[in-house]
Amino acid sequence: MLNTSPYKKPLVFLCFLVGVTLTIDSTILMTRHNFGFGVTFPFCVGIGLLSIAWRWQRLHAWLNQRKHRLLLWRLFWAGALIWLSTVAAFFYFIQAGHDIDIHTIRQPVRTILVLGGGTRDCLPRPTLAERLDLAFEWAQRLPDTKLVVSGGQDPGEQCTEAQVMANYLHQRGLPENRLLQEGMSTNTFENLAFSKQIMSEHGISTTDGLLIITSDFHSVRSRQIALKAGFNNLASAGAETPLSLRYNSWLREYFSFVRGWIVGDY
Incomplete structure (x- = not known):
């Protein structure tokens, strides 16, 4: 019987510990107006694990009433382990x-495209600040390039990500005539599509060299979307994600990557 297993207490504690971690982490992100699937799904998983830990004895008494229930329970956890292995591989x-x-790439880089990564009180969040610092380094190495800063208005904000990014880079010392703002996008595909239009208005072609600046976890997907948007000569540089945000950001990107593959973003 499952409820007499010597592994009962460690399993209950593990469910409780993981449940608390996921719930608290997701709740903090939701208080920052982040309600993406990569946040809400871990929150639901956390609540589910806490419920399992709380009702462990009653749940297993119910499972033990029918053999097929035990089989489905074991299959569920086998599937969960397989899914976790795909997350670890990602x-x-x-x-x-x-x-x-x-x-x-075949053509010299004419444009550095910096993708938005979140603002708060019209200041860049840590992930976005890392991207901007990396963009500034590349702007120093490639002094003849234009920089397109791309990102719309976050919920509750009074400014666009593009405005925040341009101000940040200008304060670091980049002249305003090197900065082009794209302030309408709400996702990565729009980042690329709307930026392409702005670049075209300034005589920059999709065949010219493009350097995409984003975060480490976002580099591959952003390149694939850029190819779908029509860019031909791509390079990318990924900024390191702050440790406090790293694994949650990677988990959100896992879901975004799978979703993009399903809906045909690349």
Whole structure:
């Protein structure tokens, strides 16, 4: 019987510990107006695990009443372990790094495109600040490029991400005539599509070299979407995600990557 297993207490504690961690982490992110699937799904999983830990004895008494219930319960956890293995593989894939060096593309880089990553009180959040600092480094190395900063208005904010990004880079020392703002986008595909239009208005073609600046976890997907949007000569540089946000950001990207594959974003 499952409810007499010597592993009962460790399993209950594990469900409780993981449930609390996921619930608290997701709740903090939701208080920051982040309600994406990569936040709400872990929240639901956390609540589910807490419920299992709380009703462990009653749940297993119910399971033990029918053999098929025990079988479905075991199949459920087997499926969960398989899913977790795919998440671990995805994390390893991100950790390995998959940026594309600018020397591998056919045309010189004319544009640096910086993708938005969240603002608060009209200031960049830590993830976005890392992207902007990396963009500034590349702007110093490539002084003849234009920088397109791309991002719309976050919920509850009075300014667009593009405005915040341009102000940040200008305060670091970049002249305003190098900065082009795209302030309407709400997702990565719109980042690329709307930025392409602005670049075209300034005589920059999709065949010219483009360097995409984003976060480490977002580098591969953003390149694939850029190809779908019509860009041909791509390089990318991924900023390191702050440790306090890293694994939650990677988990959200896992779901975004799968969703993009399903709906045909790339």
